[in-house]
Amino acid sequence: MRKITYGEAAMEALQEEFRRDEKTVHLATDIPELLFDEFGAERIRQTPISESAFAGAAIGLAGSGFRPVADIRMATFGFVAMDQMMNQAAKITYMFGGQAEFPILYRMTVGTGMSMAAQHSINPYPMYMNIPGLKIILPSTPYDVKGLLKAAIRDNNPVVSFEHMGLDEITGEVPEEEYIIPFGRAAVRKEGGDVTVVALAKMVHLCLDVSEEMDREGVSMEIIDPRTLVPLDRETIRSSVAKTGRLVVVDEACQTCGTAGEIISLVVEDGRTFRYLKSHPKRVSGLDVPVPFSPPMEKYVVPDRDKVVSAIREVMRTG
Numbered sequence: 001m002r003k004i005t006y007g008e009a010a011m012e013a014l015q016e017e018f019r020r021d022e023k024t025v026h027l028a029t030d031i032p033e034l035l036f037d038e039f040g041a042e043r044i045r046q047t048p049i050s051e052s053a054f055a056g057a058a059i060g061l062a063g064s065g066f067r068p069v070a071d072i073r074m075a076t077f078g079f080v081a082m083d084q085m086m087n088q089a090a091k092i093t094y095m096f097g098g099q100a101e102f103p104i105l106y107r108m109t110v111g112t113g114m115s116m117a118a119q120h121s122i123n124p125y126p127m128y129m130n131i132p133g134l135k136i137i138l139p140s141t142p143y144d145v146k147g148l149l150k151a152a153i154r155d156n157n158p159v160v161s162f163e164h165m166g167l168d169e170i171t172g173e174v175p176e177e178e179y180i181i182p183f184g185r186a187a188v189r190k191e192g193g194d195v196t197v198v199a200l201a202k203m204v205h206l207c208l209d210v211s212e213e214m215d216r217e218g219v220s221m222e223i224i225d226p227r228t229l230v231p232l233d234r235e236t237i238r239s240s241v242a243k244t245g246r247l248v249v250v251d252e253a254c255q256t257c258g259t260a261g262e263i264i265s266l267v268v269e270d271g272r273t274f275r276y277l278k279s280h281p282k283r284v285s286g287l288d289v290p291v292p293f294s295p296p297m298e299k300y301v302v303p304d305r306d307k308v309v310s311a312i313r314e315v316m317r318t319g
Contacts, residue, residue, distance in 0.1 A: 001173040001174070001175060002173070002174065002176065003142075003171045003172060003173055003174070004142055004171060004172075004174050005142060005168065005169050005170065005171050006139075006141070006142045006145055006163075006167045006168050006169065006170050006171075006172070007168040007169065008142070009142035009143070009145050009146040009172075009174050010145045010146065010149055010163065011032070011034055011035075012146055012174070013145070013146040013147075013149035013150045013153070014026070014032075014035060014069065014149065014153075015034065015035065015038065016150065016178075017067075017149075017150055017153040017154070018035065018038070018039050018043065021067060021153075022043075023065060023066045023067050024043070024066070024067040024068075024069065024153060025043045025044075025045065025061060025066050025067070025068050025069070026039075026043065026044045026045065026068075026069045026071065027045050027047050027054040027057060027058060027068055027069070027070045027071070028045075028046070028047060028054075028070070028071035028072075028073070029046065029047055029048070029049050029051075029054075029073070030046065030073075031044060031046045032044065032071075050080075051072050051077050051078060051080050051081040052080050052081045052083070052084055054070055055070055055072065055078075055081035055084040055085055055089075055106065056081075056084040056088065057070075058070040058089070058104045058106070059084065059088055059089050059092065059102060059104065061104075062101070062102040062103050062104045062158075063092070063100055063102055067103045067104075067105075067153060068103075068104055068105070069105045069107065069153065070104065070105070070106050070107070071107045072106060072107065072108045073107075073108065073109060074108065074109055074120055075108040075109060075110045075122055075123075075124050075162065076119055076120055076121075076122055077108075078106070078108050078124070079124075085106060085128075085134070085158070085160070086128070086131045086134070089102060089104055089106075089133070089134070089158040090131045090132065090133030090134045090158060091133050093133065093157065094133060101156040101157070102156075102157070102158060103153075103154075103155060103156045103157065103158075104158045104159070105149070105152045105153050105159050105161060106158065106159070106160045106161070107149075107161045107163065108160065108161070108162055108163070109162075109163050109164070109165045110122065110123045110124070110125065110162045110163070110164055110165065110201070111123060111164040111165045111166050111167075111201070111202060111252065112166075112252060112286070112291050112298055112301075112302050113165075113166045113202070113298070113302070114165055114166065115293055115294075115295050115298060116165075116291075116293075117291070117292075117293035118290035118291050118292070118293070121291035121298070122291065123162070123201075123251075123252050123253035123254070123286065124253070125138060125160075125162045125229060125253065125259065126253055126254075126257060126258045126259050126262075128160055128230075129229055129230055129259065129262070130257075133157075133158065134157075134158050134159070134160050134230060135152070135155065135157055135158070135159040135160070135183060135228070135230050135231070136159070136160050136161075136162065136228065136229040136230040137149075137151075137152055137159060137160070137161045137162070137183070137227065137228045137229070138161075138162050138200055138201050138226065138227065138228065138229055139161070139163065139201075139227060140164070140167065140200075140201050140202065140204040140205070140225055140227070141167075141170075141172045141204075142170065142171065142172035142173075142174050143172055143173060143174050143175075144181060144187070144225075144227055145163060145167075146174055146179075147179055147180050147181030148161070148180075148181050148183075148227065148228070149161060150179075150180045150181075151180040151181055151182060151183060154180070155183075162201070164201040164202045164252075166202050167201070167202055167205075170205070181227065183228045183231055184228055184231035184232070184233050185227065185228075185233055185236075186224050186225060186226045186227055186233035186236040186237065187224070187225045187227055188222065188223070188224060188225075188236070188240070189204055189207075189208060189223040189224070189225050190208060190211055190221060190222060190223040191222055192211070192220035192221045192222035192223070192244065193220045193222070193243065193244060194219050194220040194221065194222075194244055194246065194316065195219065195220075195221055195222070195244050195246040195247070195248060195312055195315060195316065196221075196222050196224060196237070196240040196241045196243075196244045196246060196247050196248070197211075197221050197222065197223050197224070197247075197248045197249075197250060197308075197312070198223075198224045198225075198226065198237055198247070198248075198249045198250070198260075198263050199223055199224070199225060199249075199250045199251075200225075200226065200250070200251045200252070200253075200259060201252065202252060203250040203251060203252055203303060204223065204225045206250065206303065206304070206305065206308065207221070207223050207250055207308060208223060209305065210305055210308045210309055210312070211223060213305075213309065214309070214312060219312060219316055221312070222240050222243070222244055224236060224237055224240055226263075229259060232262075232263075232266075234266050237263060237266065237267065238266070238267060238270055238272070238273040241267050241273055241276065241277070242272070242273050242276040243276075245276050245277055245278035245279070246277070246278055246279045246281075246315045246316070247263075247264065247267055247277070247281040247282070247315070248281070248282045248283075248284060248308070248311045248312055248315060249263045249264060249281070249282070249283050249284070249285075250284045250285075250303050250308055250311075251283070251284070251285050251286070251303070252285075252286050252302050252303060253285060253286055254285060254286045254287070254288045255283055255285035255286065255287070255288060256288050258283075258285055260283040260284075260285050261283065264281045264283065267281060268281065279314075279315040279316070279318040280315070280318060281315075282311045282314060282315050283311075284303045284307050284308050284311045285303065286301055286302045286303065287300075287301040287302075289301055
């Protein structure tokens with residue numbers, strides 16, 4: 001099977017869906033040339049530098065029968081459009097009593113590791129998880145970013161795609177034939193029997209690397225990639241923990257009120273799964289600080305190999 005990059009797979013998803021449905025339109029402050037060359041200025045619109053304006057325009061377009069893709073780019077830019085996404089798009093179908101559909105895809109890049117400093121380095125998806133009415137995808141591979149973006153464009157609800165900027169150039173197998181990935185189905189990236197590690201976005205690749213060291217120590221990691229946060233595949237996570245008896249969650253986002261804590265709670269609050277725990281669950285998350293510009297300081301505040309290894313050894317010792 002051919003191999004392409006994460007960025008190429010994402011672009012393929014848009015091209016295929018724009019060919020499939022002429023009501024699909026693109027809004028962004030810059031123009032993606034491949035889309036513009038094929039679909040023209042009517043469907044590929046360059047917007048003013050006002051994320052609030054075009055995030056809101058997407059709602060009107062969706063309510064008028066179009067399928068808008070609003071590329072906000074960096075997630076920090078999305079903060080000026082949070083009213084449109086969280087207070088309008090997320091709630092409008094409910095406020096219409098389910099009588100209208102609003103298919104919108106909001107795309108944003110997240111992540112650290114690029115020395116982009118505090119205002120351009122963040123993982124805010126836990127904030128969006130707190131707002132009912134938004135579906136959230138977090139693809140970690142080229143295969144997943146294509147399949148999930150295609151599913152998101154076809155969905156009749158607002159979907160927010162968070163794509164880690166550090167993954168854009170990674171390569172992976174992506175079939176040329178048509179496929180989509182349904183929401184709410186986690187991927188088991190590696191099977192194991194000693195500890196369940198739930199990893200998000202770029203952390204999936206970090207944990208796969210760590211698993212090689214753990215294998216040499218005789219510790220078998222099972223690595224779960226949720227792929228979508230809303231809906232979240234709770235059963236795959238619970239089933240894995242029931243098998244291994246241990247849980248470590250690795251997420252680059254800040255720890256307080258984060259996705260990692262939510263994943264741990266769905267295990268410990270479930271009586272069927274809780275009784276299988278042999279050790280306390282452990283979070284490996286970003287520190288609750290603005291992300292520094294300095295590369296050494298940036299590395300200090302986010303999960304790394306040593307932190308993940310330490311957490312796994314801790315839950316193995318106490319179990």
